[in-house]
Amino acid sequence: MANAPEVFATEAGAAYTEIDAGAAKHIEPTLMGLAPYQWVSIAMLVLLLIAFFGAKVHKTIAGGLDSRIAAIREQLDEAKKLRAEAEALRDEYAAKIADAQKDAEAMLANARTEAGAVLQRAEEDSAEMVARRQRMAEDKIAAAERDSIEDVRNRAARAATAASRKLISEKHDAARDRELADEIISGL
Numbered sequence: 001m002a003n004a005p006e007v008f009a010t011e012a013g014a015a016y017t018e019i020d021a022g023a024a025k026h027i028e029p030t031l032m033g034l035a036p037y038q039w040v041s042i043a044m045l046v047l048l049l050i051a052f053f054g055a056k057v058h059k060t061i062a063g064g065l066d067s068r069i070a071a072i073r074e075q076l077d078e079a080k081k082l083r084a085e086a087e088a089l090r091d092e093y094a095a096k097i098a099d100a101q102k103d104a105e106a107m108l109a110n111a112r113t114e115a116g117a118v119l120q121r122a123e124e125d126s127a128e129m130v131a132r133r134q135r136m137a138e139d140k141i142a143a144a145e146r147d148s149i150e151d152v153r154n155r156a157a158r159a160a161t162a163a164s165r166k167l168i169s170e171k172h173d174a175a176r177d178r179e180l181a182d183e184i185i186s187g188l
Contacts (some may be wrong), residue, residue, distance in 0.1 A: 028035055033044075172180070 031039065
């Protein structure tokens with residue numbers, strides 16, 4: 001009997017093991033003729049009946065679910081509106097960017113045109129300034145030539161006057177001066 005199964009029981013008839021031709025047969029304990037899983041099922045059924053009919057939990061649950069559904073619908077509607085607004089803003093900014101690019105291209109073309117005009121005007125002004133300075137230089141040169149010619153004439157006249165004085169003083173004396181003065185007076 002070394003291999004005999006052991007059976008522990010706290011109450012008589014609560015649990016026992018029968019040996020039937022060498023194989024052990026397990027018997028579950030029962031209470032009022034019902035197995036434990038049947039008691040759990042009955043307890044759950046009673047709890048659910050009390051919850052649904054007695055406390056009207058189903059209305060609370062349904063109301064909670066309905067309010068949650070409504071809140072989710074509102075959030076979805078708000079999300080749709082926000083998406084529509086975002087798409088409108090995106091389209092608006094895309095249009096603004098396109099307009100800004102067109103404006104930038106127009107400004108660039110205008111700046112190039114103005115730069116070309118300024119460059120041409122500067123070239124014309126510099127050519128005119130060079131011509132004006134050339135005329136001024138030519139005028140200064142002509143004035144310098146006139147001044148130098150006049151200076152040469154003045155020097156020549158002074159030199160001639162000095163030479164004539166010297167010659168007159170060497171060749172004419174007081175007697176010759178009287179004769180010359182008499183000739184001039186008689187010629188008048």
